[in-house]
Amino acid sequence: LVLLHPADPRAAATARTDASGTCRWTALAAGRVVAEIPARVSGAVQLRAGAEERLVLRLPEGLTAKGRVVDAQGRAVSNAELWVASRVELREFGALAGASRADGSFELQGLRAGAALAARRDDIGTSAIELLTPELAAGEIVLALDGAAATIDGRVVDEQGRGVPDALVVFGAFGQSRPSRGGAERWHPSSSTRTDATGSFRGRGVALTDARTLVWVVHAGHGPAVAWWEARGPLEIRLARGARVAGRVTGGDGAPLAHATIRHEPSSASGAWRFAPTQVQALTTSDADGAYELADLPPGAGTLSCELDEASARVEATWQPGETRAHDFVLVGAAIDATRLSHASVIDARARPADRLELHVAGRGDSRVERAETDARGRFELALPLGAIASIDAYDRATDWPHAVASWTRESAEGLVLELPYARPPARITARVAAELAGRSCALELDGPGGRASLRATIASDGRVESGPLPAGSYELELRCASLGARLSERIELGPGEVRELGWIELLQSAMLLVEVPGGERALVVLSTEHGQRAERVAGTQVRFDDLPAGRVSIAVIASSGTWAGPTLSLAAGADERVEIDIRTSSAPAIEVDLSRLAPGRVELRWSHADGSAALPPIEIERATQERALFHLRPGSYSLAATHDGARTEHAVEVGAGGGGISVRL
Template sequence: MKVLLPVLLVGLALGAGVFFLQLDADGAGRGTKDRPFSGRSAGPGAAPSAAPSGKRTPPTPEAGAGRQKVDSLAAPRTRGTFEGLVIGDGNPIPGASLSLVRDEQVLGEANTDEHGRFRLECAPLAAAATLRVRARGFVSLERPIAPRPAGGTALLGNVRLLRGQRIVGRVLDGRGRGIADAEVRVEPTNPGSDVLVAIAHTRPDGAFEVADAPPGTVSVTARAKGFGEQAVRYTASPTPFEIQLEPGVTLRLYLSGPRGRPVVGADVTVQAPSDVRGGRRTAKSDENGRVAFEGLGAPTWSVRVSHPEFRPSSLNQVAATETETVIECLPWPAIEGVVRAPAGKPPPPGTRVQALPASAPGDRIAQLDGGVEVGADGYFRLSGLRPGDWRVCVAAPGFAPTTSVPVKLGIEGDGYAGTIELRAGGSLALALVLGTEPVPGAELELFQSEPTPAQLWALQGSRGPKLGRRVTSGPDGRATFPDLSPGQVWVAVYAEVCPPARSGPHEVGSDPGAAAIRVELARGARIQGRVSSAQGTPLALAQLRIVESKRHLGFPLMLASDTEGHYTSAWLPPGRYTIEAFTAADPTKRSGPSEFELGPGEQRTLDLTL
């Protein structure tokens, strides 16, 4: 038993060392000079793996500290987030409901908390959408939201709701009888970027009541099945308010492209100038190129058609009858061509082409998920282009990206790019190490020019292979970028427990089996804590500003506390920092600057009070 006890103690010590390495042997730091990977130690310049002594404490596998093994971390999904504050009468509005919609499809929903704050999450917005905000006792609001295909967080600031007015009236037919279940929409006659809107429906006798209508002079639009839409101007008055609807008419349109083919998915807008706000309505053409506007209240309309591949077209004084009106749509110029593999063979499946202005810098790291896929025989047609000089960029699996000769497009007629031949490319292999251990699970992104520190830190929050030309290191720490065109490139490295790093420049040749380049990463550190008021209440969404004394980053880092007042920084380079907290509601309330120093692998806790 006396013999076994020392053996057990040695075994426990070795197991603890292996566990510590599993927790910390990951990250991203500085790159070294290009040299083939030999598997040796990083040498004297390697980042130390042990925390310094003193008041600092080494990282521990605490819950929520994010100290998992590198190879156990899955890249989070890219999401779009919208944050802000809903206020009314100068105070936050708790319990307000928010929804993000597009074509009446709900993309995301949220409710404000007791402080009026909201956080609405959805998939990245590939197209524009509308944010609808509703709260009891206030006028509903609609705000247009621009596309955000890359996702990320958008701060919407204060969303201000107004108290409304009460509107009572009736919707009648031509004989003075009430129309049941008619929709009544009330909005300002001159809306701004935020549209105040209220919607109600009539009772069986045609009467309606809008409790929270926009204040002031408004436009009231009524529509009902079988009747034409009617819009009237309303100003608060003691006299009864009535809207009379006449039988509606239908405007039928057919959008014709070259050789009589239907134009699908075009945006068609009709407008009647005689109405208060133009009576504008919009719809998309169907798969047959047809669109019908029912329930119109005017005999003639102005029509405008827009489509990314066709020139805008318009017609005036189009009669709304049962006869279909044909609108000719002229396409924008296009570029045609063919892609061929060596020996004249067809290109591999997944080959894609994309037209770029000839003056744009060439993309030697083109993505396979952009542009248009060529046909099985290699032929392609890129339409919807404007007059000018263009180049066609080609990306094909197993081949280096390539471009065509410049193609000149005029106002009419198509251009021809000729035959674009594919060529085999080179590769760039990197081996990531932290101390003496390989770094698996790190993400590496390719750049044609040296990325700035601001770019490195801005892109670290966007994880996943679909965001740029990215690869992930394997269990041995190796990562390879295949099928590259010859030239100079830089690489950004994102790994857990380390700050973002860049490596380069690297020369890419034509050899697809070049030796791996060793990149040594430095272990980072981070700070976390809680922001509270002088009374001890946690402060949600408090702003924190972190400045590095040595100015290696060249810019301050901004953080925000969560709903419980907690904050956690990204992995920072070791060094001396200053942190200060303040609130957006009252920037004069500040915690005052606090200096601290972080060592490699350290995770420090620092609470701040405003």
């Protein structure tokens, strides 16, 4: 299956290759198009009016994802659809790649690192999206269908109330998240269907957030529409004729500017348009003559913007149904270098060419990413104009490190040379553990450049453990083997080509904790330790956490009735503890946090005790879908820190033993 992404995302198309590996599209608009085999490989070509172009996509060896699909109780799920997508394209969640077998198992080959993977079955629900890494591919991937899904019926009509056939209906929002197995906030894929001859539709297995979801409708000749479905029966969505705008983009000298990004964003007090899937977006780029056109704009107020290089312009407008309007943009100071990046290169800190660098290049106003790899001389080639590039991230494939090791942006670049912050060759870490563990697989949990990663290793016959090649830099290490684990407190500085011998590491037995939550069916239990957080969904009335590090752990329960603060425990090595948090009979006072005065956007809430220690794990809330949050805390003095749109405020909250009626307005 090959996906075609033209400049106008609403004109996206698909095709399947024939026996010779060839597929064809005709009657395409001129401009830049990207062809992609989802989560495997992509390529771009610039189409000229009347011309025929050929693009060759070479499939990489890639990663193999093996695992199983289960339901919320851990039972195998057969015939679940498996979907894959590029990590940056969650707005329209990918393409169908296969189905689970009778025992719930699956195997998908040729995927690239960073691919997004999810499972869905209409009668059970969807899984959270997993991002594929070499470490994840080395083990079993479990996609758990959480059961929080719905069947949505509705009808799409035009301005006269007539049914609209063959309209695209998309359920869910870009970045849609909800409490899920394995994390307090996990992305879930959207889904779509089309209306029948009467304009009716039925969406099955739709992922929900707080018992509701956004429903988008797109149809040629009409402006897109959006509505909330809140579990209240059939939904009717009315479409109006779309507006159209066309014009040219020129520089201050009157010369036409190609590759400018023109975008229309509707005004909406609800903020729903911020989460629009790609099919709903009104986005295009100017051609070689500077011309552009946007059609099927939703009636009402909106913002039309144009951006190229460092220059931008925008205009507020109100569109009438069926209106056609002309608008030209003049961008002063925009400069475009239309040459290919045929001689761009990457060097290390000693100015030596860096081969085996995978480069992810993001275009301005375009969520898709193109990839290239440096050759033996550190050079790479991309068919994107310099001014159309937003950023370049480099991944060192000469190492096992999955994170970006360097970034390039137009604002900070000196020429087209990307410099690694370290020198080659790669470094390694070795250690020794008990020889009786020989042959076991262990995990090296490393916190290093760009983030945290889990690298697999096998313990040798003499107890020796060795990491794969790593970029030089600063790391923190945790070594885990089955229920044994140890963490080094000091940071490790690795130089180019260095092999750091850590010596003997004693692996201590991990602790276990059983949390019982009467009345908390489907609630999420979150544990916070000095090493991070873990979260699991309650099955029945309890959830068990294995392989916990010894030390202090705080507990929180996230349920439909609010977020409850549990006790803080001190776990000893090898301990097997049990704790009960009965949210039905708890007398913990309720505190309501009012978010209604905040603009749409993500809000992070952090509750702390008077001594500065965390009372609850950080909670992130999407203001566009939630106006209030309820917390249950034990009596005491607390500080609530709220971060929203780059601003941070703190509120002192005193919770008395009597409880009830406490409100904090942000």
